Amino acid sequence: MLEIDDLWVNIDDKEVLKGINLRVPVGETHILFGKNGSGKSSLLMTIMGFERFQVKQGRISFLGQDITQLPIYERARLGLGLSFQRPPTIRGVKIADVLRVCSRGAIVPEVLAATYDFTQFLDREVNYGFSGGEIKRSELLQLLAQNPKMVLLDEPESGVDLENLQVVGAIIAQLLQKDRRPQAREKSGLIITHTGFIMDYVNADKGYILLEGRLLCSGNPRDILQDIKQFGYEECSKCRR
Amino acid sequence: MSEIRERAEQSRGKKAAFGRDLNLEDFSRQGGAWEYDPDYRQFSPEERSRLLTAGIELTDEDHAGTFLQADKAIVHCQTRQPGLEVLPITEAASRHDWVNDLIWGLVAVDADKYTAAAELELDNGYFIRALKGAQIAQPVESCLYLRTDRFAQHVHNLVVVEEGASLHIITGCATHPGVISGLHIGVSEFYVRQGGKLTFTMVHNWGEEVHVRPRTAVMVEAGGTYVSNYLLLRPVKSVQMYPTVTLNGEGAVARMQSILIAHPGCELDVGGRVILKAPHTRAEIIARTLAIGGYSMARGHLVGLVPDIKAHLECRGLILGNGVVHAIPELEGRVAGVEMSHEAAVGKIAAEEVEYLMARGLDEEEAVSTIVRGFLNVKIEGLPPALEEEMELAIQESGQGL
Numbered sequence: 001m002l003e004i005d006d007l008w009v010n011i012d013d014k015e016v017l018k019g020i021n022l023r024v025p026v027g028e029t030h031i032l033f034g035k036n037g038s039g040k041s042s043l044l045m046t047i048m049g050f051e052r053f054q055v056k057q058g059r060i061s062f063l064g065q066d067i068t069q070l071p072i073y074e075r076a077r078l079g080l081g082l083s084f085q086r087p088p089t090i091r092g093v094k095i096a097d098v099l100r101v102c103s104r105g106a107i108v109p110e111v112l113a114a115t116y117d118f119t120q121f122l123d124r125e126v127n128y129g130f131s132g133g134e135i136k137r138s139e140l141l142q143l144l145a146q147n148p149k150m151v152l153l154d155e156p157e158s159g160v161d162l163e164n165l166q167v168v169g170a171i172i173a174q175l176l177q178k179d180r181r182p183q184a185r186e187k188s189g190l191i192i193t194h195t196g197f198i199m200d201y202v203n204a205d206k207g208y209i210l211l212e213g214r215l216l217c218s219g220n221p222r223d224i225l226q227d228i229k230q231f232g233y234e235e236c237s238k239c240r241r
Numbered sequence: 242m243s244e245i246r247e248r249a250e251q252s253r254g255k256k257a258a259f260g261r262d263l264n265l266e267d268f269s270r271q272g273g274a275w276e277y278d279p280d281y282r283q284f285s286p287e288e289r290s291r292l293l294t295a296g297i298e299l300t301d302e303d304h305a306g307t308f309l310q311a312d313k314a315i316v317h318c319q320t321r322q323p324g325l326e327v328l329p330i331t332e333a334a335s336r337h338d339w340v341n342d343l344i345w346g347l348v349a350v351d352a353d354k355y356t357a358a359a360e361l362e363l364d365n366g367y368f369i370r371a372l373k374g375a376q377i378a379q380p381v382e383s384c385l386y387l388r389t390d391r392f393a394q395h396v397h398n399l400v401v402v403e404e405g406a407s408l409h410i411i412t413g414c415a416t417h418p419g420v421i422s423g424l425h426i427g428v429s430e431f432y433v434r435q436g437g438k439l440t441f442t443m444v445h446n447w448g449e450e451v452h453v454r455p456r457t458a459v460m461v462e463a464g465g466t467y468v469s470n471y472l473l474l475r476p477v478k479s480v481q482m483y484p485t486v487t488l489n490g491e492g493a494v495a496r497m498q499s500i501l502i503a504h505p506g507c508e509l510d511v512g513g514r515v516i517l518k519a520p521h522t523r524a525e526i527i528a529r530t531l532a533i534g535g536y537s538m539a540r541g542h543l544v545g546l547v548p549d550i551k552a553h554l555e556c557r558g559l560i561l562g563n564g565v566v567h568a569i570p571e572l573e574g575r576v577a578g579v580e581m582s583h584e585a586a587v588g589k590i591a592a593e594e595v596e597y598l599m600a601r602g603l604d605e606e607e608a609v610s611t612i613v614r615g616f617l618n619v620k621i622e623g624l625p626p627a628l629e630e631e632m633e634l635a636i637q638e639s640g641q642g643l
Contacts, residue, residue, distance in 0.1 A: 048600055051592070076602040084600075088593045091557075092615030101611060102601035125615070146601055 001026045001150055001188045002047070007058035009046050009213075016042040018213040020058070024150070027185030029176055029202055031221040032192045034210035035233050040192045041085060043210065044152045047190075048082045049075050063149070081148025083139040085155045085192075089127045095138060096122040103145035116141060116171065132159020133168070140171040151175050153191040157198045169201025176202060196225040209233065248351040249360035257353040259538070260481025260510040263452055265358060268393035268424045272312025272364070275388065281317065287418045294475070295413030295446035296628045297384045306369065308383040312392050313364040324375025324406070326368070327383075330397055333368035340368065343399055347430040347458035347487075355454040359395045359428045366396035366427070371406035371437070380409040380442075385427060387416040387451065393424040400429070402437035402465075409440040411625065415447065422450035422478070429457040433465040435490060442470040442621065444628060447477040449506070455482040463490025463519065469497040470621045471511075472628070474635040476504040483512040483540060488522035488550075495524045498619050502635060503535030503564055512540025512569075517550040517579075524552040529617050532564025533639050541583070542571040548578025558587035559616050561609075561639060613639055 002024040009017035016039050024030050034040045046053040047060060049072040060068045067075050099109035099122075113119045118141055127135055136156055143151055153172065160168055177185045178201075191198060199221060207221025211233060217224070227235075256262045276283065281299045284292070289299055301307055301319055306327035309317040320327045334340045350360050367383050387394055402408050416423060425447070433439045439459075447453060461467045467486055486495040497513040515524035530537045543552040558566030570583040590612050598608035613636050 050596055050600075071604075072596060072599040073602055073604045073608075076600055082600050084597070088591060088597050090594050090597070090612060090615060092618045093611055094615070094618075097611065097615065098598070098601065101598075101603055101607070104602065142601060 001063060002190070003061045004047070005059045007046070007060065008056045009042060010054045010056055011042065011052055016053070016213050017046065020215055022208070022215065024188050024190055026188060027182060028205040029189040029191065031199065031204045031207040032190065032210055033194075033207060033224060033228060038210045039213040040210050041154050044082060044154050044190065044192065047152060048072060048080060076146065076148070079149030080152065081143045081146045081150070082152045083136070083143055083154060083156055085158065087127050087135060087139060089125070091125050091128060093126050094123055095126060098126055098142060099145045102142050103147070106147070107145050109145070112141060112145060116167065133161055133164035136160050136168050137164065137171070140168060140175070143175055144171065149186065150188045150190070153189065155192050155194065157193065157195060165197060169198060172198065173201050178202060196221075199225070245345055245350050245360060249357040252351040252357040253354060253361070255351065255353050255357065257355065257454070257481060259483060259540075260454075261479050261508055263424065263454075265354060265393060265424070269389070269391045270362065270393060271389070272314065272392050272394070273389045275311045275314040275316050278316050283316070291418050291446070292384065292386070292413060292415055293627045294631045295384070295415040296411050296442070296444040296625050297382060297413035297415065298625060298627070303379055304382045305377045305379040306381040308367040308369070308381070309386065310365060310367070310384070310396065311386040311388040312394060315365060322377055322379070324372045325377050325381065325408075326370040326372070327381060328368045330366040330368045330399055331363070333399065340399065343401065343430060343432060344397065345430075347460055348428050348456050352456060355426045356428055356456050359397050359426050359456075362395050363397055364395045366398040368399045369408070369410060370401040371403060371408040373403040374405045375403075376406070377408045380411045383410060383412045385412070385414045385425065387420050387423045387425060387447070389417075390420045391422050393426065395426045396428070398427060398429040400431040400439065400441075402433045402439045404434045405436045406434075407438040410442070412441070412443045414443070414445050414453070416451055420451075421448045423448065423452075425451065425453045427455045429455065431457070431459040431467070433459065433461040433467050435462045436464040437462070438466040438468075440468040440470070442624070443472070445473045445477065445480070446475045449476045450478045452478050453480040453482070455484070457482065457484035459484065459486040459495070461486065461488050461490070461493040461495060464492045465490065466494045467496070469513075471499040472632070473501045473509070473511075474631060475502075476507055478506070479508040481510040483514060485514040485516065486524070487516045487518060488524065489518055491519045491521050493519060493522045497525070498527045498621065499529070500617050500619055501528070501530045501537060501539075502639060503530060503532040503537040503566070505534030507535030509536065510538040510540070512542065514542040514544070515552060516544045516546065517552055518546050520547055520549045522550050526554045526556075527619055528556045529619060530558040530566050531613065531617065531639060532558065532560045532566045533562060534564050536565045537567070539566060539568045541569070543573065543581050543583075545574045545579030545581055546576065548576055551580045553581070554583035556583070556585040557616070559613070560587070560589050561613070610637055
């Protein structure tokens with residue numbers, strides 16, 4: 001579904017991604033681990049096409065189409081969906097309005113919100129005064145409305161309490177069609193996590209460590225997480241190289 | 242000569258405290274001799290369409306009363322509901338002695354050359370009165386219309402909402418499609434008696450070279466409510482106004498909302514002031530200004546004179562492309578025990594907000610329109626559907642070409 005070849009990316013004059021190669025097949029969920037500032041969010045933002053992330057070299061293709069130069073909204077319309085780690089506040093714009101526009105009229109915001117106990121937020125301004133958990137639920141609800149083929153989740157569990165984590169996990173599992181057999185899944189995911197909590201809800205297929213803009217290793221995500229916990233990032237990346 | 246007339250004479254050349262100074266001699270005082278029109282037959286489809294964008298529907302249906310003045314001429318005036326009186330102000334003054342006691346009771350005749358001109362060369366205006374206890378369910382539609390190019394229209398309006406009565410006025414001010422320049426001077430004095438409620442929605446749709454100088458003051462007695470909505474979405478040369486509401490009795494409430502778009506070449510100096518003179522009064526001023534090439538001075542002033550009052554001022558400006566928004570929010574507490582606050586913000590649309598919505602599948606223009614729509618999203622009750630469409634159109638046009 002997603003193929004990245006030799007991707008080099010700058011923010012202003014600083015190299016943030018250095019030769020990334022990555023494949024996420026249809027129906028698979030992959031996990032990105034890495035220290036703060038290692039380039040994980042930059043990778044997701046680059047895949048989504050944010051202007052600040054300048055591709056200097058390499059290629060991103062999605063569903064067989066080269067999207068390296070496509071504007072953000074065309075990538076979204078092709079089926080890429082991003083849950084932001086720290087989304088902006090948009091004063092005056094209501095959650096219900098965003099749900100309506102991002103589904104392009106395909107869903108009724110009231111029905112969707114009622115299903116996920118989010119009704120009281122429909123008339124709230126986007127992310128204004130939201131708690132960490134509310135932000136994540138709002139992000140995921142928008143993705144449900146958008147119904148992407150591939151979801152990019154930037155730390156979906158950060159700032160979320162245990163009660164909300166269950167809700168967040170359940171929505172992500174639904175987005176990724178985890179209720180289906182692996183061969184029947186049509187949706188893919190690329191998830192950034194520090195704690196790995198989200199893996200209790202999403203049975204991920206593959207994990208990577210990203211360090212200083214480079215993908216240093218890949219493997220079973222639970223094994224990688226265990227190694228990180230035991231040895232730290234530096235040691236883990238050395239032994240799994 | 243009466244004392245009022247004398248003061249007006251002495252103020253003929255007096256500049257206004259704010260806004261660009263105008264030479265009144267640059268405008269004509271020769272308005273058209275338009276006939277009274279009970280069925281609105283004299284209006285062409287173009288005029289109807291133009292008036293519709295100012296919220297004027299040119300029908301007596303669904304309105305408790307209607308008033309239409311073109312230049313100097315009263316073209317239509319009707320009342321359809323008991324408990325409501327709608328008259329030209331000159332006729333009201335001759336019918337009720339007390340009307341003369343209310344005229345210039347709230348606005349100073351010698352405030353500036355514009356108030357003076359309204360006294361010295363009056364072209365009528367409306368008188369609207371809701372009698373004691375009357376609940377006027379449908380809105381009253383009033384229209385002040387410039388139908389002759391370069392004409393200076395001088396009107397004086399008086400509204401009285403008597404004890405316990407309730408009234409909604411939609412005032413549309415517009416120019417004929419062929420009128421480019423002109424001047425509108427409108428003195429308005431509103432009295433909201435004890436427990437009364439007045440909702441006043443004013444929509445301006447003037448020509449691109451028209452100057453507008455409203456002079457408005459409102460007095461609200463105990464338990465009364467005044468709600469003001471002001472929409473200026475289309476190009477105009479200049480508007481300068483600073484309506485003042487005085488909350489005179491315990492528990493009186495004022496809410497003033499304005500939505501302004503400053504087009505290229507446009508000079509706006511628009512404010513709102515509320516003086517809270519009695520305990521437990523409350524006031525809220527909300528202003529949203531969108532600059533798309535024009536200049537807008539957004540003023541707001543809350544004055545708390547007694548303890549146990551509560552007031553909030555919210556002034557937000559958004560600059561699209563270029564333009565100027567200059568916000569001056571003022572809080573003036575004169576005693577301990579007042580609770581007053583303000584929130585002011587002026588800026589451009591943040592790129593991250595646009596990109597956020599683009600990541601949801603909106604193209605750049607749709608994303609900007611969504612943000613602008615949200616910015617201007619001030620809930621205005623009882624807005625005619627045509628005005629909502631007009632707002633949507635203005636929002637879409639504002640986001641184009643960025």
